[in-house]
Amino acid sequence: MKIYERASAKINLSLDVLRKREDGYHEVEMIMTMVDLADRIEMQELPRDTIIISSQAGYIPLDEKNLAFQAARLIKDRYDVRKGVYIHLDKKIPVAAGLAGGSSDAAATLRGLNRLWGLGIPTEELQVLGAELGSDVPFCVTGGTALATGRGERLQPVNNPLQCWVILAKPPINVSTSEVYGKLNAAHIRNHPDTQSILEAIRGKRFDELCHRLGNVLEEVTLELYPQVRQMKEVMERLGADGVLMSGSGPTVFGLVSKEAKVARIYNGLRGFCKDVYAVRMLP
Ligand SMILES: C[C@@](CO)(OP(=O)(O)O)[C@H](O)COP(=O)(O)OP(=O)(O)OC[C@H]1O[C@@H](n2ccc(N)nc2=O)[C@H](O)[C@@H]1O
Numbered sequence: 001m002k003i004y005e006r007a008s009a010k011i012n013l014s015l016d017v018l019r020k021r022e023d024g025y026h027e028v029e030m031i032m033t034m035v036d037l038a039d040r041i042e043m044q045e046l047p048r049d050t051i052i053i054s055s056q057a058g059y060i061p062l063d064e065k066n067l068a069f070q071a072a073r074l075i076k077d078r079y080d081v082r083k084g085v086y087i088h089l090d091k092k093i094p095v096a097a098g099l100a101g102g103s104s105d106a107a108a109t110l111r112g113l114n115r116l117w118g119l120g121i122p123t124e125e126l127q128v129l130g131a132e133l134g135s136d137v138p139f140c141v142t143g144g145t146a147l148a149t150g151r152g153e154r155l156q157p158v159n160n161p162l163q164c165w166v167i168l169a170k171p172p173i174n175v176s177t178s179e180v181y182g183k184l185n186a187a188h189i190r191n192h193p194d195t196q197s198i199l200e201a202i203r204g205k206r207f208d209e210l211c212h213r214l215g216n217v218l219e220e221v222t223l224e225l226y227p228q229v230r231q232m233k234e235v236m237e238r239l240g241a242d243g244v245l246m247s248g249s250g251p252t253v254f255g256l257v258s259k260e261a262k263v264a265r266i267y268n269g270l271r272g273f274c275k276d277v278y279a280v281r282m283l284p
């Protein structure tokens, strides 16, 4: 049998860091939402007890470093599944971009193998498993819009009636999440986003208010390390996006746009600066 799962990209509408914890992680407060840019994952049972990963993307690991491999191994070990699986990752989400491509592949693998092998694992349990693979994986298991706390694994769903365009532009650099968190001085953050007001703007469908309040404290680090990301924000603002922010640890910058008539102009303007540009919708 062969099954398919979509692994969507996420953006962070806000990202606040409250403190550094003793375990090395940071206590965060983030509002995350999915957009309709997705990897397509094919999973097929194998007669031998083995995990094989392939992908058309030449720049991701295909061995045990791949997050989809780790997800498959975890579910096999934890539920004592003595079966094999072939997993093909049709990558569309740019890698190491702040869009959680690897985390979403891992989450989709957990959902898919739960179906393929008829394991009946409840969603909350898949999220607990996902947290062992990465802080963003539990959110990616369900998607939607959520407030994430803890190190990102504690989730509260948020009702999000907003529908808008999201323009993504990834400067041609790779950013390491652990380096960015490592360089953040959590005790001296200059501008904390007002998470509660952002949540109220989303729930109240106040798009302009949301755009005005977008905030990500990791910009303090990434924009200093990589001036290209600051430039990308400036270009997107100049082209007329309604709200502009870096996603996650970067380097992808996203612009929220309410009017479809503006999307093509912003998209075409950005293509003059950068190859990786996408015009997508925020997923309900
Ligand atoms: C910054 C964010 C925002 O959504 O996303 P990305 O930029 O990666 O997409 C996440 O917090 C990233 O989540 P994820 O990529 O799953 O991180 P993990 O694999 O758990 O951790 C990678 C490294 O980041 C640091 N880390 C991660 C999460 C956290 N709350 N505090 C941390 O300090 C740790 O140094 C850890 O070793």
Ligand SMILES: Nc1ncnc2c1ncn2[C@@H]1O[C@H](COP(=O)(O)OP(=O)(O)O)[C@@H](O)[C@H]1O
Pocket: 059, 060, 061, 065, 066, 067, 068, 089, 094, 095, 096, 097, 098, 099, 100, 101, 102, 103, 105, 106, 177, 248, 250
């Ligand atoms: N299935 C996968 N897709 C993309 N990257 C992966 C995958 N598995 C492991 N990785 C590795 O994970 C790292 C982070 O990738 P990704 O999840 O795309 O970025 P981010 O955490 O910034 O959103 C990269 O260095 C990449 O090599």
